[in-house]
Amino acid sequence: MPLPLGSDSAALYARLDHLAAERAPRIWVGLSGGVDSSVLAVLAARRWPQKTHLVHVNHHLQSPADEWAQHCRQLAEHLAVPIVVKDVAVSAKGGPEGAARDARYEAFCACLAEGDLLLLAHHADDQIETLFYRLLRGTGVDGLSGMPEWRALGVGQLWRPWLAEPRARVIAAAQELKLTWIEDPSNDQIDADRNFLRQRVLPLLEQRWPHYRTTVERARQNLAQTAQREHQYWRRALTECLDDGALNIASLASWSEADQLSLLRAWLLDLKPSQQQLLTVWREVVGAAADAQPQVQLGATSVRRYQQKLYRVTDAALMPEAPLPLSLGSVLRHPGVGEVALIPPEPNVLGLPLSAEIASRGDLSIRFRLGGERFKPAGRSGSRDLKRLMQEWRVPPWRRDQLPLFYVGERLAAVGCTEARSGWYADEFLSAPIEPAGILCYRIVPS
Incomplete structure (x- = not known):
């Protein structure tokens, strides 16, 4: 029989009440084995015992990685829910954090069938950490909107039900549920930017402004509303420049340079291009000679130019040769x-x-x-x-x-x-x- 819920675990459990989750064929929980995802796994299995599945991604970046995977299997066995352990190879290109994240989300997407829901245990402290991290990288208003609670992921959806809850509540809930969890030693290494923010910068801010989480969250919400209004405006404006889904360069050229970048961002919004990628498309594709056929790759999609139009081209499988x-x-x-x-x-x-x-x-x-x-x-x-x-x-x-x-x-x-x-x-x-x-x-x- 499961332990009775205390005040903190009950509050987190209540956050899982959502109609979209009830309708989803399967509920997946991204389980690292850390405290946050362990609490989410336990409460999700309690809320949806028949359709909860766990997925653990083994990046093989640290020596105890296989032990962590085994810990997650044991938790799944204790909860009597299925688990999938995905072994991934992290690309050597780019930063290790970003490469590991990309590999992780690819693994998540591979698990999801049509209509499935993936739950991740990000909380309010994660949101604030992300906001500061992006601010220091010079991100725009979209990035400063923070992590969305809901978004599409592959053929399913991603849901972060605890973005409004502080990490302290998650820790308290874990103690109420008498859980054991993995402590990743890399979280204490302050040479990683996020860890430096978490270990050094944000505690210092809290000493000076004890309620900084509330005010920063209010600022994030204001930025998110601004970003939403901008998206609505540029999506409407974009329709004047589209021709069967392609972006007409002559129509685009009638706008100022700054507005052209905004229209490009609206056209590529679902691909989430960085500011540098957006500038590359604008300079190398939009700004190319009229008879050129340049292209810029954005993940599995390339932006190409042909007959004074821009096209989004997804990498295609080989066409069959037989009738x-x-x-x-x-x-x-x-x-x-x-x-x-x-x-x-x-x-x-x-x-x-x-x-x-x-x-x-x-x-x-x-x-x-x-x-x-x-x-x-x-x-x-x-x-x-x-x-x-x-x-x-x-x-x-x-x-x-x-x-x-x-x-x-x-x-x-x-x-x-x-x-x-x-x-x-x-x-x-x-x-x-x-x-x-x-x-x-x-x-x-x-x-």
Whole structure:
């Protein structure tokens, strides 16, 4: 039987009451083995005993790392909940703290299925520490908004339920629950910036201003509100510069330099670019010569320029070489393709309308460019090399291998398009306006 909750553990337990958590298929708790995450694991397992899962990320950066992983397994066994231990390799590039964090969040994302929720035990002291750390790095208003309580993470969501609670309450709750936890010796090494803030700077501030947490939190909330208003304004302004999701450089150029950077940030907001990355995009991509095709990599997404537009291009899987059969009412899924469906006509559905002749055939297939294909678009006098036609149609180079080629038998009947237009038909399959019997709907690798 679990221990009764004391006043502090009961207060933290009450913070877990949220409708989104009740609806989530699974609740994951990021468990380092330290005091904060251990308390969260215990209370989450008590709150949702049937759907709580623990995930421990072993960075292998310290000699007792495997012992810590075993400690977390023992806690999971005691709580009778599943645990996943993820072994990661931390990149040697950049700072060790940032590299470890990136590896950790990649591991978290790998655990989450659609709709799952990941809980992390960050508290008010962590929030203040983050605020000062970012301030000293010269971050903008977004960074000074601090860590959000909720945000998307992979196909799920991340929730920090204790951001308003002080660390002292978490420690008191751990004592009430009679927990044992891991003490990471690296937390005492003040050569790390965050540790220096935690061990030296913030205690000194507390001596002078005992209630500094309250006033700093009030300032953070004000900054968060300012950031939210800015985001709303620039998202509205951004719509004037977008063309089928691409950023029109001519429209962007009508704004001042400072405003161009704000519009760029709004366009790239979900990628969370640093100020330096934003300046690199502005100088090297926006400011490139008109005939250049530069690109800047932001994680798995690159920003590219083509025909006076900026595009966001996500690294794509290889397209399949073998034909992919398709029939009316079927849905085709492939890692390199995404999702392709041939459905009956529906109003306001974007896709490639198909004639009754094509939709009823039993030898329909989707293929992708291998090179050498020829195509005779409707209304043209002769066939041409598909590569040249895509240049004529101003299809960006990186998208040409992603366009679905719709075959009837061995004949190329139509070329799909990832832009707002439907696509192009072969002359032999479209000699008159079409009354569609089917719609080819597709979602290629997002870009």
